[in-house]
Amino acid sequence: MRFIFLGPPGAGKGTQAKQEAETLGALYIATGDELRKAMAAGTPLGAEAKSYIAAGKLVPDDVMIGLVRELLRQPAGAKGVIFDGFPRTLPQAEALDRVLAEQGGAVDGVLYFDVPAAAVIERLGGRRVCRGCGATYHVQHNPPRTAGKCDQCGGELYQRDDDQPETVRERLRVYEAQTASLLDYYQAKGFLVRIHADRTIEQVREEVRAAMAKPVRRA
Ligand code: AMP
Numbered sequence: 001m002r003f004i005f006l007g008p009p010g011a012g013k014g015t016q017a018k019q020e021a022e023t024l025g026a027l028y029i030a031t032g033d034e035l036r037k038a039m040a041a042g043t044p045l046g047a048e049a050k051s052y053i054a055a056g057k058l059v060p061d062d063v064m065i066g067l068v069r070e071l072l073r074q075p076a077g078a079k080g081v082i083f084d085g086f087p088r089t090l091p092q093a094e095a096l097d098r099v100l101a102e103q104g105g106a107v108d109g110v111l112y113f114d115v116p117a118a119a120v121i122e123r124l125g126g127r128r129v130c131r132g133c134g135a136t137y138h139v140q141h142n143p144p145r146t147a148g149k150c151d152q153c154g155g156e157l158y159q160r161d162d163d164q165p166e167t168v169r170e171r172l173r174v175y176e177a178q179t180a181s182l183l184d185y186y187q188a189k190g191f192l193v194r195i196h197a198d199r200t201i202e203q204v205r206e207e208v209r210a211a212m213a214k215p216v217r218r219a
Helices: 013-024 031-041 044-055 061-071 075-079 090-102 117-126 165-179 182-189 201-213
Strands: 002-006 027-030 081-084 109-114 127-130 136-138 192-196
Touching: 002 013, 002 182, 013 027, 013 081, 013 201, 027 031, 027 061, 027 075, 031 044, 031 061, 044 061, 044 165, 061 090, 090 182, 109 182, 109 201, 117 127, 117 165, 182 192, 192 201
Parallel strands: 002 081, 002 109, 027 081, 109 192
Antiparallel strands: 127 136
């Protein structure tokens, strides 16, 4: 089963997607995580992505499509895939349809994490990320057991540069301008399920599981 978790930054997609992918043994593809890994490792991809990410802009479509094509080659994808943060533009969505079709597959469902802009700003402001394993926390809504330390691997928690208020505003503008139109694209195909993402992590998880248990379409 292949699911896309769609919605603005800070909607809680990553928190839910990581959990569900682990439970299902599915491949978790988070393009933002991949770009941050590439930046930390100093690869050419990381060097290319750096200035776009710092400015809250999107990395060019051809780079992202190439990256996802590579990531989908992993054997773990046979058990299913959850996409988080991809696609973000119409050309990316169309390319994903083509790449999956080449593999004899298709998108099975799109979960739209619907959350008001004010909540997004508050969530991103309090978000902390583990340097070691990428797990995410929120200083109030989902704090680690020990302040500043990851529950899962003991790694150091940090605040992403692009979670600073100025960059967040730009990321939200970019979401509205370039990503929100994907809702119409998937709605027209009949794939879209709306998730009330402005609730607790546990409540959202229940809705996510219900939505994934009866996908709109099978590959
Ligand atoms: P995220 O972790 O999903 O919030 O992504 C962080 C940043 O990585 C975004 O603000 C973009 O600069 C870049 N990025 C991640 N995924 C994509 C994508 N599918 N298309 C373009 N840029 C992306």
